[in-house]
Amino acid sequence: MxxxxxxxxxxxxxxxxxxxxxxxxxxxxxxxxxxxxxxLLKQGAQNGGRALWRPGAILLFLLLWELGPLYLAPxxxxxxxxxxxxxxxxxxxxxxxxxxxxxxxxxLTRSASGFGIAxxxxxxxxxxxxxxxxxxxFLNPLLEVFRNTAALALLPVFTLLLGIGETSKISIVxxxxxxxxxxxxxxGVRTVDPLLIRxxxxxxxxxxxxxxxxxxxSAVPTIFxxxxxxxxxxxxxxxxxxxxxxxxxxxxxxxxxxxxxxxPEMYAGILTVSLLGLAVNYLLVGVERHFxxxxxxxxxxxx
Amino acid sequence: MTHSPIPKISLQSVGxxxxxxxxxxxxxxxxxxxxxxxxLDVAAGEFLTLVGPSGSGKTTLLDLxxxxxxxxxxxxxxxxxxxxxxxxxxxxxxQQYALFPWRTAAANVSFGLEGPGQDGxxxxxxxxxxxxxxxxxxxxxxxxxxRYPHELSGxxxxxxxxxxxxxxxxxxxxxxxxxxxxxxQTREQLQEELLxxxxxxxxxxxxxTHGIDExxxxxxxxxxxxxxxxxxxxxxxxxxGDRTGDIDIRSDAAFVEHRHQVxxxxxxxxxxxxxxxxxxxxxxxxxxxxxxxxxxxxAA
Numbered sequence: 001m002x003x004x005x006x007x008x009x010x011x012x013x014x015x016x017x018x019x020x021x022x023x024x025x026x027x028x029x030x031x032x033x034x035x036x037x038x039x040l041l042k043q044g045a046q047n048g049g050r051a052l053w054r055p056g057a058i059l060l061f062l063l064l065w066e067l068g069p070l071y072l073a074p075x076x077x078x079x080x081x082x083x084x085x086x087x088x089x090x091x092x093x094x095x096x097x098x099x100x101x102x103x104x105x106x107x108l109t110r111s112a113s114g115f116g117i118a119x120x121x122x123x124x125x126x127x128x129x130x131x132x133x134x135x136x137x138f139l140n141p142l143l144e145v146f147r148n149t150a151a152l153a154l155l156p157v158f159t160l161l162l163g164i165g166e167t168s169k170i171s172i173v174x175x176x177x178x179x180x181x182x183x184x185x186x187x188g189v190r191t192v193d194p195l196l197i198r199x200x201x202x203x204x205x206x207x208x209x210x211x212x213x214x215x216x217x218s219a220v221p222t223i224f225x226x227x228x229x230x231x232x233x234x235x236x237x238x239x240x241x242x243x244x245x246x247x248x249x250x251x252x253x254x255x256x257x258x259x260x261x262x263x264p265e266m267y268a269g270i271l272t273v274s275l276l277g278l279a280v281n282y283l284l285v286g287v288e289r290h291f292x293x294x295x296x297x298x299x300x301x302x303x
Numbered sequence: 304m305t306h307s308p309i310p311k312i313s314l315q316s317v318g319x320x321x322x323x324x325x326x327x328x329x330x331x332x333x334x335x336x337x338x339x340x341x342x343l344d345v346a347a348g349e350f351l352t353l354v355g356p357s358g359s360g361k362t363t364l365l366d367l368x369x370x371x372x373x374x375x376x377x378x379x380x381x382x383x384x385x386x387x388x389x390x391x392x393x394x395x396x397x398q399q400y401a402l403f404p405w406r407t408a409a410a411n412v413s414f415g416l417e418g419p420g421q422d423g424x425x426x427x428x429x430x431x432x433x434x435x436x437x438x439x440x441x442x443x444x445x446x447x448x449x450r451y452p453h454e455l456s457g458x459x460x461x462x463x464x465x466x467x468x469x470x471x472x473x474x475x476x477x478x479x480x481x482x483x484x485x486x487x488q489t490r491e492q493l494q495e496e497l498l499x500x501x502x503x504x505x506x507x508x509x510x511x512t513h514g515i516d517e518x519x520x521x522x523x524x525x526x527x528x529x530x531x532x533x534x535x536x537x538x539x540x541x542x543x544g545d546r547t548g549d550i551d552i553r554s555d556a557a558f559v560e561h562r563h564q565v566x567x568x569x570x571x572x573x574x575x576x577x578x579x580x581x582x583x584x585x586x587x588x589x590x591x592x593x594x595x596x597x598x599x600x601x602a603a
Binding site: 198 | 388391
């Protein structure tokens with residue numbers, strides 16, 4: 001029973017940040033029109049249609065998932081593509097046994113530590129590189145090489161050097177999350193309006209104060225864009241790493257279920273991964289929006 | 304004008320040369336003289352306007368006064384002491400407002416109040432907010448403390464910028480075409496308010512402008528710079544009597560005469576600057592029009 005509530009819950013939170021903004025936009029656009037009974041009715045119908053239209057594709061997809069295997073697919077395929085209620089049942093069972101929570105915690109711990117290490121080190125290095133031109137010229141070619149080496153291509157190297165334990169997984173997540181943050185930090189510092197620097201300099205600010213009061217706040221929105229990108233890629237890489245060699249985690253759950261022929265459990269794992277990804281993304285989008293209020297507001301003001 | 308024995312600001316044969324970045328056409332690079340032998344005294348509490356054609360080094364002169372750059376020859380003196388760097392005894396107001404977009408109007412105004420003041424004392428958060436309110440009130444923006452710059456019009460932004468410069472109580476206000484980006488009505492309004500603020504605060508103001516009307520209307524003296532290299536061509540004293548009344552100064556005979564005088568001085572220089580193809584010297588000291596001139600500039 002708990003399984004459906006979980007999905008609808010995550011679903012509604014996932015929709016939450018988007019719906020109020022569109023409703024708000026719509027209300028703003030319509031404000032000048034006189035609010036007669038008819039127009040209110042029309043507005044209500046439009047809003048209702050919009051409310052159904054947005055999750056429409058997802059509902060359709062879930063419906064297809066539920067009915068397709070039962071009525072469209074041959075029975076041999078049905079084994080590998082169980083209908084939605086089987087998957088949700090398996091998900092419920094996994095939650096009831098506490099297994100899913102264990103895997104989720106294992107995955108979250110790894111990705112959060114790797115992600116955290118990456119964000120801190122990349123922001124610090126990014127600030128240094130952007131500030132000291134010589135360091136940038138020296139490091140840039142090497143950084144380009146590493147950046148263009150897919151993180152997963154290095155997975156065997158990480159496993160060989162650091163084993164199949166936590167260290168190698170946290171390291172590869174950190175590696176994958178490092179570059180988006182680094183590059184955006186550099187870009188953020190580089191694109192600070194030189195006029196603002198002049199204005200601050202004319203007050204006789206020291207380099208440090210200038211950095212703290214002008215360059216950093218101005219770069220924050222760009223840095224958070226990088227952090228959001230890093231969040232997505234850290235989960236992606238983690239799942240892959242867990243599939244190759246792990247004793248716990250969502251990636252392990254998926255691969256292990258497959259090899260044990262627990263197909264609904266496998267899909268339950270996949271579903272959890274996608275919900276986790278969505279949740280992380282919305283969280284980071286929210287954080288990013290919070291920190292770039294002054295900047296995004298400029299765009300919406302003009303638009 | 305009564306000149307006190309030590310002028311507030313004194314420029315003594317000031318010159319500034321820039322190295323032009325090497326380009327394809329001029330691989331060795333070259334130098335350009337932005338300012339040459341400027342001698343100018345400004346008395347305490349004076350309102351001096353500065354006009355000159357594009358590329359005559361107006362902004363360079365302002366940068367020197369602000370201490371953002373150092374002169375190559377001569378000296379810039381403030382109260383008889385040489386200017387060695389930026390300081391809170393001078394404030395700069397820029398054409399493009401230069402407000403910090405992540406700070407509210409009040410937080411922008413209190414920017415210069417953070418950290419040690421001129422007397423080495425630090426203000427508490429409450430004192431800073433109090434001052435910010437006072438100065439926003441002075442520029443007519445009471446009640447806009449919590450607005451972000453993107454929520455303000457151009458005129459309001461420039462008011463905030465002026466309030467920010469006044470808040471840390473500098474003695475000299477350096478203004479680099481502050482009203483050039485505003486529409487005519489807002490500009491006139493702000494000109495009047497600037498005069499009011501100048502009268503009430505008694506600041507020394509150096510005001511750069513492109514507009515001859517603006518220069519004559521605001522300045523007690525109008526300094527005219529020549530085309531590049533910028534030299535001081537002439538200083539025109541403006542005497543329009545008492546300007547506090549409601550009369551339309553701009554159509555006054557004396558105003559028109561002064562205006563024509565400055566126009567005539569500037570006219571030749573503008574022509575010279577245009578023929579030479581001079582454009583603005585960028586803040587990093589390069590002039591895009593200088594380097595490619597021998598080949599592509601003339602051919603086009």
